[in-house]
Amino acid sequence: MIPVVYSDYATSILSQLRRSGVDVHEFVSSAGLPTEYEQAEPTFLPLQTVFRLVQLTYxxxxxxxxxxxxxxxxxxxxxxxxxxSVGxxxxxxxxLKRVIDALKVQLPQSDIELKLFGDHFLFSRYKAVNTEDTTFVWSEVFSLWAMIETIQALTKTDWIPTQIHLQSLCHDNITQCFPATIQFVQARTxxxxxxxxxxxxxxxxxxxDETGFREEEEENNGIYYNAISHIYSALRPYVLxxxxxxxxxxxVINVSKRTLQRRLKEQGITFRxxxxxxxxxxxMEQLQRGETVSRVAVNMGFSSISQFSRAFKRLTGISPSRIALYPL
Structure with missing residues (x-):
């Protein structure tokens, strides 16, 4: 399954881009976001799309x-x-252990841990390395700053780590995004x-007051997040x-139609x-693996390439041939 993430991540970045006076229309298209993204705000997006948005921002x-x-x-x-999620x-x-539990819901298929590292602890993330993935470095930068900002918020300090571990090789694209006082250890697992x-x-x-939810929402938030995550994962094998x-x-998920509609509505998304x-x-997954547009159109159940291309462009703002031409 292609990794997915809650749309809040992309929404937040686009919001800040607007504040900086940037026209986000091209960002939405180039990142592969649905053309009606800002109106519909789908609950899930491909994780690669968010990291592509980070890359475009930098x-x-x-x-x-x-x-x-x-x-x-x-x-x-x-x-x-x-x-x-914190008491x-x-x-x-x-x-941080409770934060990690929340992240595992918001970032399905993520591998995030807090483990002993000598006399200290390592707050870490694992992502399979794809040498052809141009966004990998930016996924590291975004994830590392997410860790730092979380620790700063919890401790109410300006804490900066003295040491950072990288899966990728250390170079200017990374070091220029962090204070010079940090020691980088490259090519780690x-x-x-x-x-x-x-x-x-x-x-x-x-x-x-420090959380992002009103008191009346807090009790049910974890339930809703888990519910929509499970719905997404459970339905994917049946969608075709x-x-x-x-x-x-x-x-498929053993609930009534009314219950399913209610759960989707609670997350601001329709069944369609x-x-x-x-x-x-x-x-997107098949195109990025190098499958032809015609083959993907057949696999997705479309009657013609043109029908598939129109539907794909309506949702992403770009043609499938563009993805097929430059697979990740």
Whole structure:
């Protein structure tokens, strides 16, 4: 299954780009976001799309301004959502474990850990390395700043790690996005930040005002996130059935049609949008593997290449031939 992520990540970045006076129309198209993305805001997007948006942001703004924008997007929109999973008073170590549980829902198929590293702890992320993936470096930069901003929010400090681990090789694209005081260790099995043992064991307090959810939403938030994540994963193998409609989808996940509609509505998505996103994910995955447009059109159940191309461009803003020409 192609990795997916909640649309909040892309929405936050686009919001900050607008604040910086950037015309985001081209960003939406070039990143592979659906053309009606800002109106529909699908619950899930291919993870690669978000990292492509990060890459475009750095290409447009440069390392200093690009990093500032990413940090603001994380601080104002994304990190507060993670803090709602943390109890009012606990240690940083325990708080990060709860944050990781939340991230595993928001970032399906992610491999995020907090583990001992000598006398300290390593807050890490693993992503399979694809040497042809031009966004890999930017996925590391974004993930590392997400870790740093989360720790800063929890500890209410300007903490910066003294050491960062990278899966990729260390070069200017990465080092220019971080303070010069950081030591980089390259070509590791995971990327992550080293946290001092004393800091990991320190007591932290999180108030409701610091989270991204109103009090009445907090109790059900984890339930809704898990529900939509499970729906997405459960329905993907069935989406290409000849009669894949709301009734069939409800049958697959063993709920009533009304319950399924309610759960989708709670996440601001319709069944058609969910189905379209599932088909888009599968088509994008095949195109990025090097399959021809004609083969993908047949695989996705379209009666003609032109019908598939129109549908693909309506959802992404770009033609499938463009993806096929430059596979990741």
């Amino acid at each position: 290409d447009q703004l440069g390392p200093e301004s690009g990093t500032h924008l990413m940090r603001v997007a994380l601080r104002e929109h994304i990190v507060p959502q993670l803090l709602c 009012s008073e606990t240690t940083l170590k325990e708080a 995971v990327s992550g930040v080293v946290i001092e043992h004393s800091l990991a064991q320190s007591t932290i307090t999180v108030t409701k 059935e000849i009669k894949f409609d709301l009734e069939r989808a409800a049958q 949008q969910l189905r379209d996103n599932l088909i888009l994910d599968m088509a």
